[in-house]
Amino acid sequence: MSVPDDLKYTKSHEWVRIEDVVVMGITDHAQHELTDIVYIDDYPEIGSEITKGSVIAVIESVKAVAEVYAPVSGILKEVNGDLENAPESLNAAPYDAWIAKIEPSNQEEFDELLSPEAYQEALSS
Amino acid sequence: MDYIPNTDEDIQIMLKQVGVRDLVDLFDTVPQEILLDDMQARKILKSGFLGEHGMTELELKSMAAGLASRNKVCKSIFQGAGCYWHYIPASVDYLVSRGEFWTSYTPYQAERSQGYLQAIFEYQSMITELTGMKFSNASLHDGATSLVDAIIMAQSQNKKRTTIMFAGKINPIYMTAVATALSPRGFTYKHVEPHQVIDNLDESVLAVIACSPDFFGNILDVEAIARAVKERDPNIIVIQCIAEALSLAILKSPGAAGVDIAVGEAQSLGIPMSFGGPSLGFLAVADTKLLHKMPGRIVGATREIAGDGIGFTLTLTAREQHIRREKSLSNICSNEALNMLRAVIHVAALGATGLVQAATINVKNANYLKHQICQLEGFTCMNDASTFNEFVIKVPESAGERIAKACEAQDLLGPLNLGTLNLEWKDMMLFCTTEMNDVASMDRLVNICTEASS
Numbered sequence: 127m128s129v130p131d132d133l134k135y136t137k138s139h140e141w142v143r144i145e146d147v148v149v150m151g152i153t154d155h156a157q158h159e160l161t162d163i164v165y166i167d168d169y170p171e172i173g174s175e176i177t178k179g180s181v182i183a184v185i186e187s188v189k190a191v192a193e194v195y196a197p198v199s200g201i202l203k204e205v206n207g208d209l210e211n212a213p214e215s216l217n218a219a220p221y222d223a224w225i226a227k228i229e230p231s232n233q234e235e236f237d238e239l240l241s242p243e244a245y246q247e248a249l250s251s
Numbered sequence: 252m253d254y255i256p257n258t259d260e261d262i263q264i265m266l267k268q269v270g271v272r273d274l275v276d277l278f279d280t281v282p283q284e285i286l287l288d289d290m291q292a293r294k295i296l297k298s299g300f301l302g303e304h305g306m307t308e309l310e311l312k313s314m315a316a317g318l319a320s321r322n323k324v325c326k327s328i329f330q331g332a333g334c335y336w337h338y339i340p341a342s343v344d345y346l347v348s349r350g351e352f353w354t355s356y357t358p359y360q361a362e363r364s365q366g367y368l369q370a371i372f373e374y375q376s377m378i379t380e381l382t383g384m385k386f387s388n389a390s391l392h393d394g395a396t397s398l399v400d401a402i403i404m405a406q407s408q409n410k411k412r413t414t415i416m417f418a419g420k421i422n423p424i425y426m427t428a429v430a431t432a433l434s435p436r437g438f439t440y441k442h443v444e445p446h447q448v449i450d451n452l453d454e455s456v457l458a459v460i461a462c463s464p465d466f467f468g469n470i471l472d473v474e475a476i477a478r479a480v481k482e483r484d485p486n487i488i489v490i491q492c493i494a495e496a497l498s499l500a501i502l503k504s505p506g507a508a509g510v511d512i513a514v515g516e517a518q519s520l521g522i523p524m525s526f527g528g529p530s531l532g533f534l535a536v537a538d539t540k541l542l543h544k545m546p547g548r549i550v551g552a553t554r555e556i557a558g559d560g561i562g563f564t565l566t567l568t569a570r571e572q573h574i575r576r577e578k579s580l581s582n583i584c585s586n587e588a589l590n591m592l593r594a595v596i597h598v599a600a601l602g603a604t605g606l607v608q609a610a611t612i613n614v615k616n617a618n619y620l621k622h623q624i625c626q627l628e629g630f631t632c633m634n635d636a637s638t639f640n641e642f643v644i645k646v647p648e649s650a651g652e653r654i655a656k657a658c659e660a661q662d663l664l665g666p667l668n669l670g671t672l673n674l675e676w677k678d679m680m681l682f683c684t685t686e687m688n689d690v691a692s693m694d695r696l697v698n699i700c701t702e703a704s705s
Contacts, residue, residue, distance in 0.1 A: 164569065165543050168407075184578070186543070186569035191578065 331683030383506025394516030521597025
């Protein structure tokens with residue numbers, strides 16, 4: 127299972143890239159567990175305030191439905207509109223297929239994110 | 252499948268496990284006023300409904316026949332109001348009685364029942380063709396609960412809005428179902444005349460429900476309503492609620508009118524009136540976004556891996572209640588399979604031409620009767636639009652009761668006295684005609700009205 131070195135992770139299988147904003151998606155492990163993803167929606171409104179751990183999207187696969195959780199608190203700036211017509215890219219390239227961009231409101235929360243090593247360890251335990 | 256009843260021993264084990272004394276105690280949460288008294292209940296639970304010694308087949312049949320003879324069978328029915336008297340071709344009853352089809356639900360291990368899945372697929376195709384919408388589900392319980400589910404779907408698109416606006420007259424029974432099922436959601440319901448929709452729109456409006464044909468039989472210009480609403484605010488979901496599915500054969504389709512969701516009652520398509528149910532609800536949507544919020548089953552067609560055959564399969568199941576659980580929008584996890592099958596066979600038996608002809612006769616008969624009755628002194632038509640197979644007449648004061656009595660004496664089921672549903676509708680009667688009402692019976696009803704007014 128691919129766990130790139132340059133990203134941060136959550137226990138609920140989201141990846142996080144900290145740029146000017148926080149870019150996030152679901153990990154390779156998550157997409158593999160879900161199997162073929164067919165739909166993603168139920169985003170909060172763009173510009174709304176979200177808290178860490180709240181639901182920011184719902185993913186449907188052929189077998190299951192899963193919630194995607196906000197890795198940090200902040201303002202939802204953007205969601206990836208391309209996924210509406212190509213949800214399968216979450217399977218094909220999970221680390222390119224970002225889901226949401228969040229303007230973080232509390233940088234201290236970054237410390238709570240997992241390092242690649244810690245996430246890898248969580249996966250194997 | 253064999254029916255294997257629980258033995259007394261099984262029952263005792265289960266009762267002990269849940270910690271109640273006997274079956275009467277098990278049901279003690281049922282309100283007292285609807286329960287048989289304790290003695291009666293214990294007697295029935297002990298020895299069954301047929302008494303301690305049971306009944307012979309002959310005794311049982313004659314008891315049932317005695318009960319059935321207390322029913323009044325009318326020669327002609329002039330009442331609709333959500334449940335309609337239509338001719339059902341003999342092929343419908345014959346084909347649905349085949350053993351392969353005897354189930355009320357989508358079959359378990361659905362894909363093993365390719366024939367049933369194909370029937371559902373055909374039903375979906377028929378509904379999309381009749382409604383002009385893109386996607387239909389495998390059917391729902393009835394028109395009222397379909398409307399409930401359509402409103403829940405609308406809410407999924409816009410969680411902050413709370414006003415539901417009805418244009419045209421909604422069936423009061425539908426309104427009760429909506430208000431009951433959705434009571435925890437805090438909606439506000441507004442009822443407006445079709446031409447007042449635009450003036451009443453504001454930021455709080457979640458959905459506009461165009462009722463057409465509506466409870467009074469009126470045919471609305473749904474296209475004009477949908478266009479005006481979408482021009483003002485494309486986020487408002489426009490729902491068309493169709494009281495009589497047969498009307499779809501000749502009226503502009505909801506799809507062509509530009510609505511987002513079409514729902515309604517399809518009892519008219521091959522399902523007997525049966526004391527008012529069970530019936531058949533249909534629900535169809537215009538786009539993919541709403542498709543993913545649609546309740547119930549959807550059957551898809553796919554190509555077989557080996558060969559060129561077509562196979563049928565349940566599809567988009569991740570929307571469904573058994574996967575989404577508490578996150579699901581609806582509690583619907585099956586469909587009204589047997590009645591859906593009746594509708595498929597009925598529509599196929601009539602064909603496109605037959606449906607159009609049947610619908611046309613409905614309109615002609617209704618127009619004939621409406622014209623005759625409107626000529627009577629003191630009888631006024633309350634419809635301000637064209638009507639399908641129902642219309643509303645204001646009758647002279649308290650003539651309604653006399654009409655009902657005279658109809659009963661002549662074995663007719665007369666028009667519905669609307670004053671019993673709503674005081675604002677005092678002295679108004681809802682008439683219905685279908686292809687089943689011949690001219691002679693309509694003329695008898697006109698005579699009854701004439702006599703009732705004098």
